[in-house]
Amino acid sequence: MWLWLVTLVMLASALVSFSGLGSVMPLDAHEVFVARTCEEMIARGEWMVPYFNDEPRLKKPPLEYWLVLTTNTVTGGDAIITEFEARVPPAIAGILMSAMAIMIGTMLVGREVGLLAGAMVATSSGYITYTHSARPEMVYAALCIAGILGLVCAERWALDPGRRKRAMIAALLAWAFFGLATLTKGPQLPIPILIGWLIGAWHGGHFWQTVRSCRPIVGVVLYLVISLCWFVAIWIMIPDAGEIWHNETIKRYAEHGDSWFTLLDPYYLYRPLALLVPWVFFAPGAMVGPWLKQFKTKPGAMRLWWIVLAAAILLSFSRGRRWYYMLPLLVPYMVLLASTAIQIADYLKERRAMWVWNLLFAIHAVAIAIVAVAMSTRHDDRFGTTPVVLLVAVCAAAVVYLALLSVPRLRRTIGTVGVGVLACASVSVSFAVVESRMGLWRANRLDERDFSLLVAEAVGPGGVLLGWRDMWEEQQYYTHRTIPLFVEADALTDKINTSSGAWILVDARNKENALPETLDSTLIIRHDNGKTEGQFELWRVEPSQE
Numbered sequence: 001m002w003l004w005l006v007t008l009v010m011l012a013s014a015l016v017s018f019s020g021l022g023s024v025m026p027l028d029a030h031e032v033f034v035a036r037t038c039e040e041m042i043a044r045g046e047w048m049v050p051y052f053n054d055e056p057r058l059k060k061p062p063l064e065y066w067l068v069l070t071t072n073t074v075t076g077g078d079a080i081i082t083e084f085e086a087r088v089p090p091a092i093a094g095i096l097m098s099a100m101a102i103m104i105g106t107m108l109v110g111r112e113v114g115l116l117a118g119a120m121v122a123t124s125s126g127y128i129t130y131t132h133s134a135r136p137e138m139v140y141a142a143l144c145i146a147g148i149l150g151l152v153c154a155e156r157w158a159l160d161p162g163r164r165k166r167a168m169i170a171a172l173l174a175w176a177f178f179g180l181a182t183l184t185k186g187p188q189l190p191i192p193i194l195i196g197w198l199i200g201a202w203h204g205g206h207f208w209q210t211v212r213s214c215r216p217i218v219g220v221v222l223y224l225v226i227s228l229c230w231f232v233a234i235w236i237m238i239p240d241a242g243e244i245w246h247n248e249t250i251k252r253y254a255e256h257g258d259s260w261f262t263l264l265d266p267y268y269l270y271r272p273l274a275l276l277v278p279w280v281f282f283a284p285g286a287m288v289g290p291w292l293k294q295f296k297t298k299p300g301a302m303r304l305w306w307i308v309l310a311a312a313i314l315l316s317f318s319r320g321r322r323w324y325y326m327l328p329l330l331v332p333y334m335v336l337l338a339s340t341a342i343q344i345a346d347y348l349k350e351r352r353a354m355w356v357w358n359l360l361f362a363i364h365a366v367a368i369a370i371v372a373v374a375m376s377t378r379h380d381d382r383f384g385t386t387p388v389v390l391l392v393a394v395c396a397a398a399v400v401y402l403a404l405l406s407v408p409r410l411r412r413t414i415g416t417v418g419v420g421v422l423a424c425a426s427v428s429v430s431f432a433v434v435e436s437r438m439g440l441w442r443a444n445r446l447d448e449r450d451f452s453l454l455v456a457e458a459v460g461p462g463g464v465l466l467g468w469r470d471m472w473e474e475q476q477y478y479t480h481r482t483i484p485l486f487v488e489a490d491a492l493t494d495k496i497n498t499s500s501g502a503w504i505l506v507d508a509r510n511k512e513n514a515l516p517e518t519l520d521s522t523l524i525i526r527h528d529n530g531k532t533e534g535q536f537e538l539w540r541v542e543p544s545q546e
Helices: 002-018 029-044 063-074 083-108 111-122 125-131 137-157 161-182 190-204 207-214 216-237 241-248 250-254 260-264 267-276 280-287 299-315 323-350 354-376 388-405 408-436 444-459 473-479 489-498
Strands: 465-468 502-507 520-529 532-542
Touching (some): 029 473, 083 125, 083 137, 083 323, 111 408, 125 323, 137 207, 137 299, 161 207, 190 299, 299 323, 323 408, 354 408, 388 408, 444 520, 465 489
Antiparallel strands (some): 520 532
């Protein structure tokens, strides 16, 4: 039964990851930075230096770009990065992260906790959001989790004389994964994870044993070799790169833009809980577990508790608080939640009140199915009426789950954790249907793409297309061209005159963005963006007659 439940969790994670991954959901501006950068790298034949809009883009390391470029090569290498190709690496990373949640939970706490944690990861809002985003967050998270798994294996196997060679390999792999994570987005999370792991070891009374199992000297060298080679090469090629990286890392901590009183706001302890929806109701017990008697956090789970706490505290010193910065800790969070959940189940079992446990997951599955039916029809005005078969699939998954739950013999066979896993499987069907209809995302993505396609048709491949006081990221991607940015009227006028006229993109929300009245301009297209009517404009501007 164990293998069947593990297989079910992995199928659910794959279903959630790959549903609605392609063109049904256009790329947003952040995703375009990945997809369009890859297209420019292909056009230049350049895999070392990322470019966006003909400028080196060094704010993020290149591993995510390399993975997307590899995906494009495998799928045909046509030099056009589709929405699906841009999102394949995060989708695969998400599936691997669900598998690693099972392994980490099993090794630190127990099989039931690991299995439930993997199921919860695969059906959490953080997982759904970032497996469907081309941004590097999910790949970064998976590599950080792989590093944690390596640390867990190294410490566990080091206790067995016959497995010490494996322990050494696991430790070195942990450092390698942290190096690759740094090559994906930076050291912001690998460092707090290592600090939290060591604090947890000190609290548990086996600090030096943990230090020895980590192989810190060789590990740090390996980490630096993997993570720094690209940075050193770019620094040699582009002297200004050092200043860019300084602003993206050290300056975020050294120059705190807000009042230092904001450090008293435990932002990273409560805001990232949005990543855990819909399983967040177990979070209060998991977070205060060390101080509880009845549901005290298990020793293995405490190691992850310290990692979460260390990351939350250290990230509080950085500028620009973002809740998704804690995405690499989704697995530690879920192992803590699953550990608390299993303790609650054991408590209910002792009091012969398991009906509460069954009812809790049944309500969750039904409630999410109802919401899924409503959300699936959210964009019917754009996609057409939602196919009945999709709505039937959502309802059928919930009904089948309730039917299975009503059979006492089956409940005894699958056990406590099986009830939760089957609920997650039912929920995964609901989420997959909503994703296939873009029900969890706003329609302005569609408006951005529609406007871009109109622009591409109007301008043509030989026309000169310029951007006025905006980067126009989505338009660069969907027209598959660079769009030079202008913020000064004189520079724009000179470009128009030397080009014998041009097409200008304007964001009409701000009156300051209006084209200079001195230009000989004609409005060609005005397009809505979500609830903003007439936000996007395309103008044809002729050269000055002077």
